[in-house]
Amino acid sequence: MHTLTDPIGRSFKVLRVSLLDRCNFACTYCVCEEEPQAAPHMSMPRQVILSSDELLDLISRLHQLLQLRTIRLTGGEPLLYPDLPQLIQGIRRLGISDIRMTTNGFLLAKKAAALREAGLRSINVSLDALSERAFLRVTKRAGLQQVLDGITAAQETGLEVKINTVIMAGENDQEILPLLDFAFRHGLKIRFLELMGMGHLFGDTHKQFFSRQAILDRISRIYTIEEQPKPCGDTATYWRTACGHHFGIIANESHPFCTDCNRLRLDGYGNIYGCISSNIPIPLREVRSPQGLANGVQAALQQKQMRFSGSKRSMLTIGG
Ligand code: SAM
Ligand code: SF4
Numbered sequence: 539m540h541t542l543t544d545p546i547g548r549s550f551k552v553l554r555v556s557l558l559d560r561c562n563f564a565c566t567y568c569v570c571e572e573e574p575q576a577a578p579h580m581s582m583p584r585q586v587i588l589s590s591d592e593l594l595d596l597i598s599r600l601h602q603l604l605q606l607r608t609i610r611l612t613g614g615e616p617l618l619y620p621d622l623p624q625l626i627q628g629i630r631r632l633g634i635s636d637i638r639m640t641t642n643g644f645l646l647a648k649k650a651a652a653l654r655e656a657g658l659r660s661i662n663v664s665l666d667a668l669s670e671r672a673f674l675r676v677t678k679r680a681g682l683q684q685v686l687d688g689i690t691a692a693q694e695t696g697l698e699v700k701i702n703t704v705i706m707a708g709e710n711d712q713e714i715l716p717l718l719d720f721a722f723r724h725g726l727k728i729r730f731l732e733l734m735g736m737g738h739l740f741g742d743t744h745k746q747f748f749s750r751q752a753i754l755d756r757i758s759r760i761y762t763i764e765e766q767p768k769p770c771g772d773t774a775t776y777w778r779t780a781c782g783h784h785f786g787i788i789a790n791e792s793h794p795f796c797t798d799c800n801r802l803r804l805d806g807y808g809n810i811y812g813c814i815s816s817n818i819p820i821p822l823r824e825v826r827s828p829q830g831l832a833n834g835v836q837a838a839l840q841q842k843q844m845r846f847s848g849s850k851r852s853m854l855t856i857g858g
Contacts, residue, residue, distance in 0.1 A: 542603065542604060542832065542835055542836065542839065543839070548798070548799065548800060548842070549604075549800070550604055550800055550801065550802045550839070551604065551605070551606055551607035551608065551800055552606070552607065552608045552609075552610065552771075552800050552801045552802070553597070553600060553604075553606050553608070553609050553610070553801070553802050553803070553804055554609075554610045554612055554801055554802070554803045554804070554857050555593070555597070555609060555610070555611050555612065555803075555804045555805075555806075555857070556612050556613055556614060556803065556804070556805045556806060556855065556856055556857030557593075557611055557612070557613050557614065557616045557619040557622075557625075557806045558587060558613050558614045558615075558616070558618060558619055558806045559613065559614045559805070559806070559854055559855040560613070560614050560615065560618055561613065561614045561615040561618070561642070561854055562615055562618065562642070562644055562645075562679065563615065563642050563644065563677040563678065563679050563681075564677070564678040564679070565642075565664075565666070565676055565677050565678070565704075566675075566676055566678070566706075566709070567676075567704055567706060567733055567734075567739060567746075568736075568737065568852055568853050568854050569678075569737075569852065569854060570737060570738035570852070585807040586807075587806045587807060588806060588807065588808050588823060590619075590620075590621040590624060590625045590628070592808070592823070593625065593806065593808070594625060594628040594629070594632075596804070596808055596822060596823070597609065597629060597632065597804070598632050599828070599831055600802075600804070600810075600831070600835070601632050601633075601634060602828075603828070603831055603832055603835060604802075604835070606634055607634070607636055608634070608636040608637075608638065609629055609634055609636070609637050609638070610638045610639065610640060610857075611625075611626075611637070611638070611639040611640075612639070612640040612641075612857035612858060613854070613857060614854055614855070614857075615641065615642055615644070615645075616639055616640070616641055617641050617642075617644070617645040617646060617649055618645070619806075622649070622653065622656075623652045623653060623655070623656035624656075626653060626656035626657050626658050627656045627657060629657070630656070630657035635657070635659070636659055637657055637658050637659055638658070638659060638660045638661065638662070639653070639658060639660075639661050639662070640661075640662040640664070640702065640857070640858060641661060641662070641663060641664070641688075642663070642664050642677070642685065643663040643664065643665065643684075643685040643688035643689060643692075644679070644681045644684055644685055644688065645688070646661075646663065646685070646687075646688025646689070646691060646692055647684065647687040647688045647690075647691040650688065650691040650692040650694075650695045650697065651691070651695050653695075653697075654692075654695040654696060654697050658697060659697070659698065660697060660698035660699075660700070661692050661697050661698070661699055661700070662699075662700045662701070662702050663685065663688065663689055663692070663699060663700070663701055663702070664701075664702045664703070664704075665685055665686075665689070665701050665702070665703060665717065666703050666704055666705075666710050666713065667682070667710050667713045667717075668682070668713060668716045668717055668720055669713065669716075670682050672709070672710050672712070672713055673685075675709060675710075676704075676706070676709060676710055689701075689724070689726070693724070693725075693726075699726055700726065700727045700728070700729060701717070701721055701726050701727070701728040701729070702729055702731060702788075702858075703717055703728060703729070703730050703731065704730075704731045704732075704733060705730050705731065705732070705733070705748040705753060706733055706746040706747075706748060707745075707746050707747065707748040707752075708746065709746060711748050711752075711756070714730065714753060714756050714757065715756065715757070715759075715760060718757060718761075718785060721783075721785065722779075722783045727784060727785070727786065728785050728786070729774045729785070729786035729787065729788050730753050730785070730786070730787050730788070731787075731788045731790075732747070732748070732749060732750060732787070732788065732789045732790060732791045732792060733746055733747050733748065733791070734790050734791060734846070734848060734853075735791070735848030736814070736848055736849060736851065736852055736853050736856075737849075737850065737851060737852030737853065737854070738852070739848075740848050740849060740850045741848070743791070747791070749789070749791075749792050750787045750789035750792050750793060751792070753787055754777070754787070757777075757785070761779045761780065762779065762780040763777040763778065763779055763780075764777060764778050765777050766778055766784070768795075770798045771798050771799070771800040772795070773788050773790075773795055774786030774787060774788045775787055775789070775793070790846045791846065794845050794846040796813075796842075796843055796844055796845055796846055797844060799813075799842065802835070802838060802839075803856055803857060804822075805819070805855065805856065805857070807819075807821075807823065808821060808822050808823030809821050809822065809823075810822055810834060810835065810838045811838060811841060811856060812837075812838035812839050812840065812841030812842045813841045813842055813843050814846075814849070814853075814856055815843055815846060815847045815848055815849045816838075816841040816849065816851075817849050817850060817851050818841065820834050820837050820838050821834075822834045
């Protein structure tokens with residue numbers, strides 16, 4: 539079967555599905571305090587989220603077109619999605635076994651076993667601080683222990699667990715070394731993220747920006763580290779410490795990885811996007827014919843960029 543490619547020949551095997559644009563946290567880098575749950579499509583009329591059967595049908599048709607390898611479920615907060623285990627089972631039945639999720643972990647302790655049983659393979663938990671005070675400052679929710687319990691429960695079920703930490707200068711940069719130590723002690727792979735200019739931070743990250751180099755400088759005070767070659771399509775670059783631990787940095791602003799991007803994005807309303815920086819949803823929910831679907835995906839591929847530019851759309855609506 540012919541593989542769809544973008545203007546520079548990239549093919550797309552990873553679909554990130556932002557299940558819903560609601561969240562039980564209000565992280566300062568994601569949600570604007572003045573306008574907490576920003577309208578998902580800004581100038582567009584409010585849409586109704588697809589049912590899980592409709593979403594599965596759309597994923598199935600995209601899989602026929604793209605021969606997807608990986609689905610990453612995200613949001614908003616994907617653990618708020620009501621039919622999550624059924625959706626994961628449905629995706630597995632399509633023949634896609636690499637199913638992953640990115641979550642804030644607040645509801646994970648209760649749900650980890652059912653998700654694992656349904657076929658989830660791996661989970662990224664966002665954890666920006668180990669001190670209750672910094673955790674509350676960033677997420678606006680007093681839920682640190684609940685997230686830590688979620689991480690433990692996920693590990694106990696056999697899920698592969700990684701930690702995502704967004705670093706903001708003056709907010710949680712003091713947490714880098716404690717979090718690194720925590721990850722090493724618990725056998726977790728941690729990735730630090732540079733702050734991205736999305737949503738209310740579009741064009742305005744400079745005050746809180748903490749660069750990849752600044753993160754490395756902080757870690758090098760304690761550890762001897764060596765950079766590892768970055769596998770094609772990976773968002774993170776990894777370093778190895780002298781005692782054999784690994785950590786990663788996702789540096790979309792200072793070291794963009796757009797050129798080997800292999801991802802497409804779908805939201806819970808049935809819109810596809812070629813790029814996290816795109817503000818233009820391409821609606822697929824009413825598209826029935828295979829040719830119409832292929833045209834929609836081709837239009838999304840035209841949105842691909844060579845360098846991350848950010849957008850006024852918050853990650854809450856397009857998924858990180
Ligand atoms: N609610 C889930 C969570 O927080 O993991 C999934 C959705 S969240 C939008 C996905 C990822 O995007 C999280 O790891 C979050 O830290 C990251 N993120 C959100 N806004 C960001 C920003 N402005 N810069 C960098 N990362 C951001
Ligand atoms: Fe919610 Fe995730 Fe955004 Fe935080 S980063 S507000 S947990 S969607």
